[in-house]
Amino acid sequence: MTFPATQTAGGASVPGQTPGPSGQNPGDDLIELLFFAYRDFVGDPDRILAQYGFGRAHHRVLHFVDRYPGLTIAELLDILRITKQSLNRVLKDLIEQDYIVQKTGTSDRRQRLLFCTDRGTALAGDLIRVQTHRVRRALADPAAESPDGNPDGGAISAQNFLLAMIEPEERAAVRRLMARRARSAA
Amino acid sequence: MTFPATQTAGGASVPGQTPGPSGQNPGDDLIELLFFAYRDFVGDPDRILAQYGFGRAHHRVLHFVDRYPGLTIAELLDILRITKQSLNRVLKDLIEQDYIVQKTGTSDRRQRLLFCTDRGTALAGDLIRVQTHRVRRALADPAAESPDGNPDGGAISAQNFLLAMIEPEERAAVRRLMARRARSAA
DNA sequence: TCGTTTATGTCAGTGTTGTTGACATATTTC
DNA sequence: GAAATATGTCAACAACACTGACATAAACGA
16 A cells, blocks of 8 residues: 555535534544455455466365365355355365365255365465464464554454455555544544 | 255265365365355445446455555556456446546556545445454454364464355354364374 | 656456356155 | 255346556646
8 A cells, every 4th residue: 555645626525514524533544444454355365376277266265165064055155145156156166176076965865065275275274374374373462552542442352353354565554544544524 | 154064975085086175284274164154255346236236356356445545557457466357347346336436646657546435335235334343343353263283373363254255154063064074083 | 957756547457256046856744 | 655855057138347448638748
């Protein structure tokens, strides 16, 4: 990110804005931090997945099957909140390429229980590793050098966590951007 | 969500798993909580946006333009991390339908500074309202009745926040799912 | 002033991931 | 044996991302 953190045309607002840009609320920052944190959070795995010709959808399936061996299709659908058609497309890839295997359920033979193969476990491990690294770094972060005397008691930790989840080189830019809003709200 | 939280075929693992499902690490829960929290976090706006024929991409643009009036195209691209072609597709919609206006930059007339119109501010306000509501509720949540004697000092708050960001009716199911993993790791 | 760089816009094609609707099969349940 | 359930599959489509190529206007540097 490389914001000039300057610039404003005519007025900071356009023609007739009744309430101005949607007011300042406690927790508003968290909305944007969640966006930035999630953006970088999925960015790490994306790079690995690309090397395998997989996408985020594959990742999600592989992740949950790896973490919860024996998951059924229905459970997976409920977790991911997608249609079975969407799931099947990526699941088929993972099965054909030997990352996941299906086993017929024992108690209910209609069910297909999902398990990772060694390959699947290995890839899932690589993926979780980069995400765990980011999370751990965020948790260990020295309170993310909170530059403001944050008043809302309780938000701080979540806020710092999300900020620390952002790619280090980007944090300053995010802080600068959000400070920009704080100023114009004055 | 409606997990049986039961069931296991043959063994909880498949043929030969060297390290078993990618081990148990502090912060691992946060990875999944982030997924669930984000899933529900974007779910609220999605319902509103659908009524306008807009999608998430429109939301993100509208949001940042609303919060940071006068944003340039380049800045927006840097925030969203998408290509100008992707941005232009949704931005065009928002401009044509009078949610956003462009103004030629004063210092640099090549730039197009973006501002919300009244309509834009109104819609952005509606969208931010539902998200702020969820965030505030999460912050106010009585520590999200943490059911485990969480040992990692620091993770707790972030973990409870993310859990509290999940749709209330789903939280139990998520807890149940994650407990399932904790068990099998024993 | 002129050539280059920068900021933006646009056309065209493509890939991933989501959707709906319809239909098929095997298994369980009443 | 009929109905419900779990899963699979075909086909069409939409949202949103990408690449590559090219165009224009304005700013900038020599």
